[in-house]
Amino acid sequence: MSLDKFFDTVNQDQDNYVAKLKEIVAIPSISCVAERRADTVRMGEWIIAELERLGATTKRVEPGTQQLDGQTVDLPPVVLATYGTDPSKKTVLIYGHYDVQPALKEDGWNTDPFTLVEDKEHRLIGRGSTDDKGPVLGWLCAIEAHQKIGLDIPVNLKFCFEGMEESGSEGLDAIIAAEAEGYFKGVDCVCISDNYWLGKTKPCLTYGLRGINYFGISVKGPAQDLHSGVFGGTVHEPMTDLITLMASLVDSQGRIRVPGIMDQVADLTDAEKKTYEGLDFSHADLHAALGGAKTELHADPQDTLMHRWRYPALSLHGIEGAFYAPGGKTVIPSHPIGKFSIRTVPDMDPHTVDKLVKEYLEAEFKKLNSKNTLTIICGHHGKPWVSSPDHWNFVAGAKAVERVFNCQPDLTREGGSIPVTLTFQDALKKNVLLLPMGACDDGAHSINEKVDRRNFVEGIKLYGAYFHELAAVKTE
Amino acid sequence: MSLDKFFDTVNQDQDNYVAKLKEIVAIPSISCVAERRADTVRMGEWIIAELERLGATTKRVEPGTQQLDGQTVDLPPVVLATYGTDPSKKTVLIYGHYDVQPALKEDGWNTDPFTLVEDKEHRLIGRGSTDDKGPVLGWLCAIEAHQKIGLDIPVNLKFCFEGMEESGSEGLDAIIAAEAEGYFKGVDCVCISDNYWLGKTKPCLTYGLRGINYFGISVKGPAQDLHSGVFGGTVHEPMTDLITLMASLVDSQGRIRVPGIMDQVADLTDAEKKTYEGLDFSHADLHAALGGAKTELHADPQDTLMHRWRYPALSLHGIEGAFYAPGGKTVIPSHPIGKFSIRTVPDMDPHTVDKLVKEYLEAEFKKLNSKNTLTIICGHHGKPWVSSPDHWNFVAGAKAVERVFNCQPDLTREGGSIPVTLTFQDALKKNVLLLPMGACDDGAHSINEKVDRRNFVEGIKLYGAYFHELAAVKTE
Numbered sequence: 031m032s033l034d035k036f037f038d039t040v041n042q043d044q045d046n047y048v049a050k051l052k053e054i055v056a057i058p059s060i061s062c063v064a065e066r067r068a069d070t071v072r073m074g075e076w077i078i079a080e081l082e083r084l085g086a087t088t089k090r091v092e093p094g095t096q097q098l099d100g101q102t103v104d105l106p107p108v109v110l111a112t113y114g115t116d117p118s119k120k121t122v123l124i125y126g127h128y129d130v131q132p133a134l135k136e137d138g139w140n141t142d143p144f145t146l147v148e149d150k151e152h153r154l155i156g157r158g159s160t161d162d163k164g165p166v167l168g169w170l171c172a173i174e175a176h177q178k179i180g181l182d183i184p185v186n187l188k189f190c191f192e193g194m195e196e197s198g199s200e201g202l203d204a205i206i207a208a209e210a211e212g213y214f215k216g217v218d219c220v221c222i223s224d225n226y227w228l229g230k231t232k233p234c235l236t237y238g239l240r241g242i243n244y245f246g247i248s249v250k251g252p253a254q255d256l257h258s259g260v261f262g263g264t265v266h267e268p269m270t271d272l273i274t275l276m277a278s279l280v281d282s283q284g285r286i287r288v289p290g291i292m293d294q295v296a297d298l299t300d301a302e303k304k305t306y307e308g309l310d311f312s313h314a315d316l317h318a319a320l321g322g323a324k325t326e327l328h329a330d331p332q333d334t335l336m337h338r339w340r341y342p343a344l345s346l347h348g349i350e351g352a353f354y355a356p357g358g359k360t361v362i363p364s365h366p367i368g369k370f371s372i373r374t375v376p377d378m379d380p381h382t383v384d385k386l387v388k389e390y391l392e393a394e395f396k397k398l399n400s401k402n403t404l405t406i407i408c409g410h411h412g413k414p415w416v417s418s419p420d421h422w423n424f425v426a427g428a429k430a431v432e433r434v435f436n437c438q439p440d441l442t443r444e445g446g447s448i449p450v451t452l453t454f455q456d457a458l459k460k461n462v463l464l465l466p467m468g469a470c471d472d473g474a475h476s477i478n479e480k481v482d483r484r485n486f487v488e489g490i491k492l493y494g495a496y497f498h499e500l501a502a503v504k505t506e
Numbered sequence: 507m508s509l510d511k512f513f514d515t516v517n518q519d520q521d522n523y524v525a526k527l528k529e530i531v532a533i534p535s536i537s538c539v540a541e542r543r544a545d546t547v548r549m550g551e552w553i554i555a556e557l558e559r560l561g562a563t564t565k566r567v568e569p570g571t572q573q574l575d576g577q578t579v580d581l582p583p584v585v586l587a588t589y590g591t592d593p594s595k596k597t598v599l600i601y602g603h604y605d606v607q608p609a610l611k612e613d614g615w616n617t618d619p620f621t622l623v624e625d626k627e628h629r630l631i632g633r634g635s636t637d638d639k640g641p642v643l644g645w646l647c648a649i650e651a652h653q654k655i656g657l658d659i660p661v662n663l664k665f666c667f668e669g670m671e672e673s674g675s676e677g678l679d680a681i682i683a684a685e686a687e688g689y690f691k692g693v694d695c696v697c698i699s700d701n702y703w704l705g706k707t708k709p710c711l712t713y714g715l716r717g718i719n720y721f722g723i724s725v726k727g728p729a730q731d732l733h734s735g736v737f738g739g740t741v742h743e744p745m746t747d748l749i750t751l752m753a754s755l756v757d758s759q760g761r762i763r764v765p766g767i768m769d770q771v772a773d774l775t776d777a778e779k780k781t782y783e784g785l786d787f788s789h790a791d792l793h794a795a796l797g798g799a800k801t802e803l804h805a806d807p808q809d810t811l812m813h814r815w816r817y818p819a820l821s822l823h824g825i826e827g828a829f830y831a832p833g834g835k836t837v838i839p840s841h842p843i844g845k846f847s848i849r850t851v852p853d854m855d856p857h858t859v860d861k862l863v864k865e866y867l868e869a870e871f872k873k874l875n876s877k878n879t880l881t882i883i884c885g886h887h888g889k890p891w892v893s894s895p896d897h898w899n900f901v902a903g904a905k906a907v908e909r910v911f912n913c914q915p916d917l918t919r920e921g922g923s924i925p926v927t928l929t930f931q932d933a934l935k936k937n938v939l940l941l942p943m944g945a946c947d948d949g950a951h952s953i954n955e956k957v958d959r960r961n962f963v964e965g966i967k968l969y970g971a972y973f974h975e976l977a978a979v980k981t982e
Contacts, residue, residue: 062833099832132835138730197834226736240735244834253797254614257951259716259922260702262849263760263819264792264810266801270758273822277753282746282874284739316740321729325742325877334740343739345838346749348829353845355826356575357538358673358720358885359608360847361951362821369829371836373738398758401801409834446735475733475837 033433033498037491039175044487047171048154051486052146054128054163055156061106061129061197064099070106070193073128077109077166077191084173086113086189089213093194093201105201106193110213113173114186120500121186123217123458125450126166126224127195130158131475138477152483160481161474165223165467166191168486172493184501188217195224195450198244198410203453210457218505219423220454220462221496223489225444227469229315233431233492235424236464238339238443239451241374241414243383246350246407247275247391248367249400256362266400267362269352275404276368278394280344284327284337286372290386291342294378298340306332310440319471339443343373367407373445380411412449421461426503430465430495434488465496509909509974513967515651520963523647524630527962528622530604530639531632537582537605537673540575546582546669549604553585553642553667560649562589562665565689569670569677581677582669586689589649590662596976597662599693599934601926602642602700603671606634607951614953628959636957637950641699641943642667644962648969660977664693671700671926674720674886679929686933694981695899696930696938697972699965701920703945705791709907709968711900712940714815714919715927717850717890719859722826722883723751723867724843725876732838742876743838745828751880752844754870756820760803760813762848766862767818770854774816782808786916795947815919819849843883849921856887888925897937902979906941906971910964941972 040047059073060066078088093105106129133143141147146156154164169189176183194200206214227234249268256265280286313331317324328334337343347369353359374383388406395404418424419441431439444464455462467489473479516523535549536542554564569581582605609619617623622632630640645665652659670676682690704710725744732741756762789807793800804810813819823845829835848859864882871880894900895917907915920940931938943965949955 062835063831132831132833242735242836244836251796251801252799254949254954255952256796257922257949258819258821258823258847259718259849259920260814260946260950261795262821262921263813263817264803264921265796265799266758266803267760267821269822269824270756270760273749273752274758276749280746282742282750282876284743284746319737320727320732320741323728323741323877325727327740327742337739338736341739343734345734345738345743345836346745346828347734347835347837348745348839348842349825350830350832352822352830353824353826354828354830355539355608357608358845358847359538359823359951360718360720360821361823363824366824369834371734371834373735400758401799444735445738445740446733470736473730473733474736475835476731478730 031498033495035179036175036181036494039179040487040490043175047167047486047490048483051154051159051164051167054167055146055158056144058144059129059193060132061194062132064101064103067103067106070129074107074109074193077128080170081111081189084113084170084177086111091205093205096200108202108205109189109191111189114183116186119184119186120218121188121216122500123188123190123214123220124169125190125220125222125454126169127162127192128166129193129196130161131196133157140478148483153480154483154486155478155480157479159479160468160472161479162195162224164481164486165489168223168467168490169493171490175490175494183497185497188214199450202450206453206457214458217458217460219460220458221465222448222451222462223465223467224448225446225464225466226472227466228440228442229310230469230471232310232437232440233435234440234442234466235419235427236442236444236466237419237424238416239414240339240445240447241380241412241449242371242447243374243380243411244371244409245387246367246369246409247272248365248405248407249402250365251402252364255364258360258362261362266402268402269363269366271395271398271400271402272349272366272368274398275391275394276346276370279370280346284343286342286344288387288390291372291383294382295341296376306335309335311335315470338445340375342375342378344370346370373447375414376416378414380413384408412447413452415452415455417455417462422503422505423461423463426499427463427465427496429499430492433495434491465492507974509971511655512651512657512970515655516963516966519651523643523962523966524624524959527630527635527640527643530643531622531634532620534620535605535669536608537670538608540577540579543579543582546605550583550585550669553604556646557587557665560589560646560653562587567681569681572676584678584681585665585667586685587665590659592662595660595662596694597664597692598976599664599666599690599696600645601666601696601698601930602645603638603668604642605669605672606637607672609633616954624959629956630959630962631954631956633955635955636944636948637955638671638700640957640962641965644699644943644966645969647966651966651970659973661973664690675926678926682929682933690934693934693936695936696934697941698924698927698938699941699943700924701922701940701942702948703942704785704787704916704918706945706947708786708913708916709911710916710918710942711895711903712918712920712942713895713900714892715890716815716921716923717856717888717925718847718923719850719856719887720847720885721863722843722845722885723748724841724881724883726841726879728840731840734836734838737838742878744878745839745842747871747874747876747878748825748842748844750874751867751870752822752846755846756822760819762818762820764863764866767848767859770858771817772852782811785811787811791946814921816851818851818854820846822846849923851890852892854890856889860884888923889928891928891931893931893938898979898981899937899939902975903939903941903972905975906968909971910967941968
């Protein structure tokens with residue numbers, strides 16, 4: 031069946047889609063701070079309204095409350111929706127998230143992060159444009175285009191959109207477990223669009239993800255910050271202890287110094303090594319993504335991909351409670367909290383990682399003979415995930431890519447973590463496909479986050495084509 | 507001569523003085539950020555108006571411009587003033603500063619930092635209350651009280667109030683040098699009230715200060731912040747290099763690890779050691795100032811004072827450009843700048859300290875084999891200072907303390923730096939006395955900065971008594 035009419039409609043209506051993206055980027059749905067919780071809930075309600083406008087039936091699930099910034103706040107709703115219930119059709123469950131990372135103009139954005147702008151290169155710039163509001167909206171636009179030309183969607187759709195992905199998907203796992211035999215009953219496969227192409231031009235299907243363990247190192251000394259002139263040299267400074275501990279975690283070649291971490295990493299087989307040979311990736315792509323910096327750790331591009339996809343990494347993110355502004359404040363911070371995370375891979379176990387990190391840091395702290403008080407905060411977890419790219423769900427995805435982009439997709443893994451992938455796989459026992467919309471240089475979590483207009487528009491076509499290929503693909 | 511009438515007047519009018527302090531605390535004259543420069547200038551203008559209302563003649567000196575937060579801004583004015591020109595009287599030059607450190611409610615203040623509040627213990631809480639708006643205002647209140655009762659001030663007063671003390675006193679040195687034989691001609695001694703009592707009950711005169719060298723360690727990698735999932739393990743992370751370098755500066759026992767720094771410290775003589783024996787100081791005072799934390803580095807209180815006054819210290823203040831908020835952002839900062847400073851003592855030379863630090867950090871960075879770019883930023887300097895407590899200026903100060911507080915003052919040094927002290931001594935070749943108003947627990951540069959009402963009110967009396975003792979003291 032030709033999809034030309036559908037594709038034409040998406041082309042014609044693309045400005046409407048971009049206007050809608052602008053409308054939702056303007057809602058600062060930052061899930062990690064209490065003061066933006068109302069905006070995050072508002073974003074969830076926008077999606078419910080849009081789904082209902084399109085004729086879906088929706089169910090708003092309240093995951094409960096959390097402690098955040100010293101207060102008890104409601105978690106944002108998980109939006110469930112059903113579009114089509116024909117028992118003769120396959121049913122695909124689509125997941126996305128409507129919350130975003132923090133963003134401040136002062137961080138270095140060229141434009142206001144919450145005002146979507148399009149530049150000369152047709153980049154649509156704004157927080158959430160690619161992570162993950164663009165993809166979430168894309169699915170809805172694909173439905174709208176079908177309705178406009180009276181084209182039947184040949185699969186049943188179920189949706190699950192959450193507002194806590196950037197903050198550990200709090201509350202979601204319990205809902206998925208509870209609905210596995212309820213709202214999600216009858217789902218045949220799952221599709222998630224929340225990652226990125228390997229390069230800037232060629233689409234991919236993704237079958238593996240790293241997990242994450244997030245940590246805080248809290249070192250508490252005096253009851254309040256001190257003047258370094260008055261107290262410097264006379265007290266155990268919490269920052270000195272903290273910085274020493276942070277420095278003990280990883281070296282400048284990226285090697286994790288916590289004993290036992292690397293022992294858990296699955297061996298690289300020859301067969302696996304071979305899969306890296308055909309991939310469309312060079313260090314020129316990496317350098318471009320780094321804005322021209324040639325600061326790669328590994329000489330061989332395949333090593334770079336392996337260290338992104340199948341080896342763990344430890345990143346130091348920053349310090350809460352220390353001086354962070356421009357200028358020269360002479361303060362001894364009383365209670366700094368260092369933040370870092372470990373990207374995890376098969377066969378690492380999150381609880382073992384927590385235990386190893388905690389034991390190591392406590393032992394290192396003991397060596398310091400400090401009178402300050404150490405607390406290791408084990409934050410959110412996401413397990414690593416690897417799937418089979420031979421499953422019919424991936425075959426349908428590959429055919430959809432061929433129809434829209436006229437090429438075979440790369441088969442990739444990802445360095446980032448989308449913990450819900452594994453949650454769906456474990457709870458529903460169904461195959462999960464990651465089908466990204468954005469390109470490698472979109473800058474998710476960074477300043478000047480963008481999605482290219484091409485990726486957004488062709489992504490909507492890809493989602494529609496995927497519906498049709500799913501309906502057609504053989505499941506044996 | 508009895509000063510009872512003066513003291514009574516100060517007691518009676520104290521609420522007016524506190525109301526004035528509240529008025530000027532409300533002006534957020536933060537000198538280290540461009541966006542508060544207009545407020546800083548406004549604060550200088552408030553002082554000019556107040557001096558003129560009291561009958562002083564004033565001179566507003568513009569120190570020029572500076573580069574701040576990416577723009578060229580005017581430096582706040584240096585306010586010079588003369589009150590009395592009787593050639594038969596001694597002339598004392600009084601210095602203070604009207605700028606303050608940054609302060610945000612979110613830093614942990616119990617109340618708005620720029621709204622002075624008085625709590626049940628009669629603490630006057632607000633940014634600048636003790637550092638240094640309380641003392642600056644105190645001098646003006648002492649004049650006002652004299653005028654009210656028609657009491658002659660038996661010395662000529664000259665004032666020098668600046669608005670850049672918290673930012674390296676930029677522009678001031680040139681003005682002092684230029685006015686040494688001009689506006690400051692005829693000055694017999696100098697008095698500065700910008701430090702603190704050793705304890706909470708007993709006043710002191712201060713004859714020594716540590717200096718400061720402030721540094722930034724800039725490590726630059728990619729052009730923008732990166733997502734740690736996508737890039738973790740594949741690039742040299744600037745934070746890893748930065749944290750490693752920061753950890754190489756000082757150990758958890760407060761020992762400075764930069765070679766050559768300790769070699770410059772003047773030896774402790776037996777005579778000097780003896781002066782530490784009679785001081786009113788115990789670790790209970792320190793613990794109180796730490797809000798109950800017992801995190802002292804040294805077992806002996808005398809060692810604590812020596813490490814505050816006559817040994818150098820290195821404090822790590824924080825990191826600009828990294829993640830600093832609550833929550834769990836998974837960012838690889840692209841260009842973090844670590845901030846630290848060294849408190850310096852005789853016979854350390856600021857330029858030698860800069861050189862040693864720069865060479866050491868560059869050598870340490872080389873060992874890391876990193877592809878990132880290091881820049882060491884040598885910030886503002888203040889040389890250490892030691893004076894003679896036998897000078898008549900100190901004798902007058904001690905007698906004034908006796909009249910107001912009925913006790914002999916402690917003779918102390920200070921751990922903090924007031925670079926202008928040495929500038930005045932070098933430029934005018936006159937003795938400089940530090941005569942503090944605030945107590946050891948005032949929390950300058952910290953959250954909930956305060957001055958006790960008792961210190962503020964008795965401080966005003968002390969300043970007035972000092973005028974009279976100065977007039978009476980023999981200068982041979």
